[in-house]
Amino acid sequence: MKVLEDFASKFGGKIVLNSEFILEKGGRYYLLNPTLRKVTHADFYYAGLYLGKVKKGIFFPSFNYLKMLCNVATNKVVLDGKAAWLFICGRDAFLNGILKMQGSRKRGDFTMVVNEFGECLGFGKVVDNFDMPRKEVVIENVLDVGDFLRRES
Amino acid sequence: MSGKEFFVNRYREFGWEFRPVYARQAIRINQTNSKGKNLLERLRTAGADLMKVPFLESGYWVGKSKVSVGATVEYLLGLYSIQEAAAQIPATLFSTLKNKLVLDACAAPGGKTVHLADLMDNRGAIVALDINSRRLIALKNHLERCHVRSAVVYALDARKASSLNLEFDRILLDVPCSGNFASDPQWFSRRTLKDVERNAKVQREIIAESTKCLADEGEIVYSTCSLEPEEDELNIDWAVKNLNLQTESINTPGENGLTQVFEHRLDSSISLCRRIWPGETQGFFVCKLKKRVGKQ
Numbered sequence: 001m002k003v004l005e006d007f008a009s010k011f012g013g014k015i016v017l018n019s020e021f022i023l024e025k026g027g028r029y030y031l032l033n034p035t036l037r038k039v040t041h042a043d044f045y046y047a048g049l050y051l052g053k054v055k056k057g058i059f060f061p062s063f064n065y066l067k068m069l070c071n072v073a074t075n076k077v078v079l080d081g082k083a084a085w086l087f088i089c090g091r092d093a094f095l096n097g098i099l100k101m102q103g104s105r106k107r108g109d110f111t112m113v114v115n116e117f118g119e120c121l122g123f124g125k126v127v128d129n130f131d132m133p134r135k136e137v138v139i140e141n142v143l144d145v146g147d148f149l150r151r152e153s
Numbered sequence: 154m155s156g157k158e159f160f161v162n163r164y165r166e167f168g169w170e171f172r173p174v175y176a177r178q179a180i181r182i183n184q185t186n187s188k189g190k191n192l193l194e195r196l197r198t199a200g201a202d203l204m205k206v207p208f209l210e211s212g213y214w215v216g217k218s219k220v221s222v223g224a225t226v227e228y229l230l231g232l233y234s235i236q237e238a239a240a241q242i243p244a245t246l247f248s249t250l251k252n253k254l255v256l257d258a259c260a261a262p263g264g265k266t267v268h269l270a271d272l273m274d275n276r277g278a279i280v281a282l283d284i285n286s287r288r289l290i291a292l293k294n295h296l297e298r299c300h301v302r303s304a305v306v307y308a309l310d311a312r313k314a315s316s317l318n319l320e321f322d323r324i325l326l327d328v329p330c331s332g333n334f335a336s337d338p339q340w341f342s343r344r345t346l347k348d349v350e351r352n353a354k355v356q357r358e359i360i361a362e363s364t365k366c367l368a369d370e371g372e373i374v375y376s377t378c379s380l381e382p383e384e385d386e387l388n389i390d391w392a393v394k395n396l397n398l399q400t401e402s403i404n405t406p407g408e409n410g411l412t413q414v415f416e417h418r419l420d421s422s423i424s425l426c427r428r429i430w431p432g433e434t435q436g437f438f439v440c441k442l443k444k445r446v447g448k449q
Contacts, residue, residue, distance in 0.1 A: 036278045036305055039254065039319055046293040046306040064300055088226055117190065119230050145229040148298050152291065 004029065004051060007059045010110045011123070012074030012103050021048075028053040031064075063120070063145055066112070070120035075103035075111040077124075077139055084115040088146040093124060093139035111139060121145055155345035160334075164380065164430075167411055174335045174431035178215040179206060179238040180222055181264075183271050183299055187232040195227060196220075208406045211271075212241045231299035236264045237336070239429055239437035243327055243376040244268040246403050246441050250277065253322040257281040257304075258311035258363055261288030263295035265327055270301040279304040280319065282311050311359045320368045328356045330377035330384050333436035353383040357391060364396045369446045373398065376439040380430070382414040385438040389426055390419040392442065400425040401441040410440065 001017050008015040021037060023030045025044070032040060032048035040047050052061040061069070070076070079087055083097020099116065107128060113121045122144030127137055161171040180203070182192060193213075196203060200219025206212035215222050222228060223235055244265050247253075250273045260266045260281035269279055281304050283289050289308055296304055307317070311326075331349050334340040360375065367373060375392075377384050389410070392398050400422040410426030412419045426440035 031302075032305075033275075033278075033302060035252075035254075035276075036303055039278050039280060039317075040305045041307075041317065043307065044305050045289060045308045046296065046304075048305065049300070049302045050293070050297050062297055064297060067300065084226060088229060115226060119226070121226070145226070145298075148229050148294060149224060152294060 001029070003054055003059050004065070007052070007061060007065075008069055008072070011069060011076075011112055013069055013072035015068060015072060022051070023047060027055060061123075061143070063122075063148075066123060066143075067120045070112050070114060070118075073103070073112045075109060076114060077101050077111050078114050078116060078118075079121070080116060084121055087113055087121055087124075087141060088144045090141060090144060090146055090150070092127075092137040092141050094136050095138050098138065110142070113139065113144070122147075154347075157341035159346075160341060160344075167382070167414075169430045174435075175338075176237050176336045176431075176435040177433070178222070179236060179241070180213050180215060180233045181209070181236045181241050181268060182211040182213070182233045183231055183267065184211060185271050185274055186230070186300060190232060192227060192232050196222070196225065199225060201225075206238045206241070209238060209241050210245070212236075212238050214238065229298065234264055234267055234295070234299065236268070237435055239378070239434035240264060241268065242405050242437070243325060243374045243439055244272055246374045246405065246439065247323050247372055250323060252277045254319065255279045255323040255325065256314060256319075256321040256363065256366065257325045257327075258314055258359060259283060259326065259328050260292055260306070261285060262291035265325060266292065266304055267295055267299045267301055269325065270299070270303050273303060275301065275303040277303060280317065280321070281306045282309045282314060284308060284310050312355075312362045314362050315365045317366070319366060321366050322368050322371050324363045324367055324371065324373045326359060326363055326373055326375045328359050328375070328377055328384075330356070330379040331381060332378055333380050333431060335431035335435040336378060349379070349381045349383050352379070353381075353388055356384055356388050360388065360392050361396060364392075364398060364444070367444050369444055371444050372401070373442040374439065375442060376437065378435055378437050380428075380436040380438070382411055385428065386411045386414055386419055386423050386426060387417065389440055389442070390417075390423050393420050393422060397445050398442040399445050401443050403427060403439070403441050405439065407437070407439070410438075
């Protein structure tokens with residue numbers, strides 16, 4: 001499951017999944033427990049834990065996968081309450097909303113974004129070096145859980 | 154045969170005097186996801202006015218709140234779901250769920266599927282069916298948001314459930330129904346008795362098909378949000394008389410199921426069903442059925 005492992009490595013994390021329990025259908029990846037595997041036929045619509053999809057060669061993670069990744073990623077930023085709220089509204093993160101930063105601070109790197117409770121809100125891209133920021137926005141929002149509201153509206 | 158007067162007269166005949174009721178918004182805490190997260194305190198701090206629903210373990214009514222409970226971080230993280238109070242009853246009526254094979258025959262948009270997964274602690278497997286493509290999208294989003302791990306979804310008509318060649322320990326039949334006025338202000342002008350009869354026919358087909366896939370000693374929970382006996386007691390009476398099923402006693406609010414409907418005298422066991430007239434909740438009907446073993 002190279003595509004899943006490659007994505008995890010972008011956050012400095014490593015996830016090893018048993019390929020026996022991963023199903024791929026139409027570019028979408030699902031992780032199934034052994035009981036579910038036994039009752040899942042080829043024509044399923046959705047199964048187990050949805051991990052993400054590959055579209056035009058790009059992997060788009062699910063929030064299930066991001067949650068898993070949050071536990072192992074080394075690149076992580078912790079936002080305060082207000083910044084967390086703005087982030088799930090699709091906004092970028094400003095330096096003054098960041099409580100803590102772990103792992104890479106390098107421009108262009110990906111980082112998980114969590115709230116003060118350590119819950120995964122999504123992920124973003126470092127757009128300015130943290131050590132000497134010249135801009136206010138330091139984490140560009142790539143995907144956030146507010147997507148659940150936006151995708152059905 | 155339609156219109157407010159027609160239906161209100163029917164309700165009077167069944168012993169309930171009509172009064173306008175609007176369903177109150179409620180949430181259900183997803184216990185598996187919210188363990189150790191002080192969810193209630195977090196929601197109350199955010200400005201949500203929550204009142205415990207006395208007959209539900211994880212249900213809270215939402216009062217006038219400063220925050221929309223459908224747009225909080227906690228909601229988006231799957232720590233709770235928005236689910237009307239009566240709709241939180243059916244999944245709780247099965248005797249045991251963990252490690253069982255469960256069919257949710259009319260699953261979308263997934264509120265009860267997620268509830269089942271939560272009660273099962275994601276152990277065992279849920280097979281969820283639906284055919285409406287828009288509702289299937291809502292179902293998969295709901296499963297992803299709540300991090301459900303134990304469900305497989307098929308775009309399949311519940312009336313073809315036996316084509317899966319599986320034998321289920323538990324079956325939830327929250328069947329498509331005519332609804333009720335408490336959850337739809339235009340209900341009286343929208344619905345006719347013909348709609349009710351058409352839905353009742355489909356519901357019987359779903360019960361019959363599901364029974365084919367039910368294991369011996371297996372359980373079915375049947376529910377509708379319809380107040381019309383054609384979709385409720387008359388269907389269950391038919392199932393008990395024709396499908397080797399028996400009603401089981403359930404501990405939930407509501408009145409006994411009707412055993413006299415117009416000129417029809419129903420099986421006395423139909424009284425074990427629960428009819429919830431609109432009031433604290435929307436209108437609802439629920440019952441539990443068990444497959445008889447060794448008798449036809």
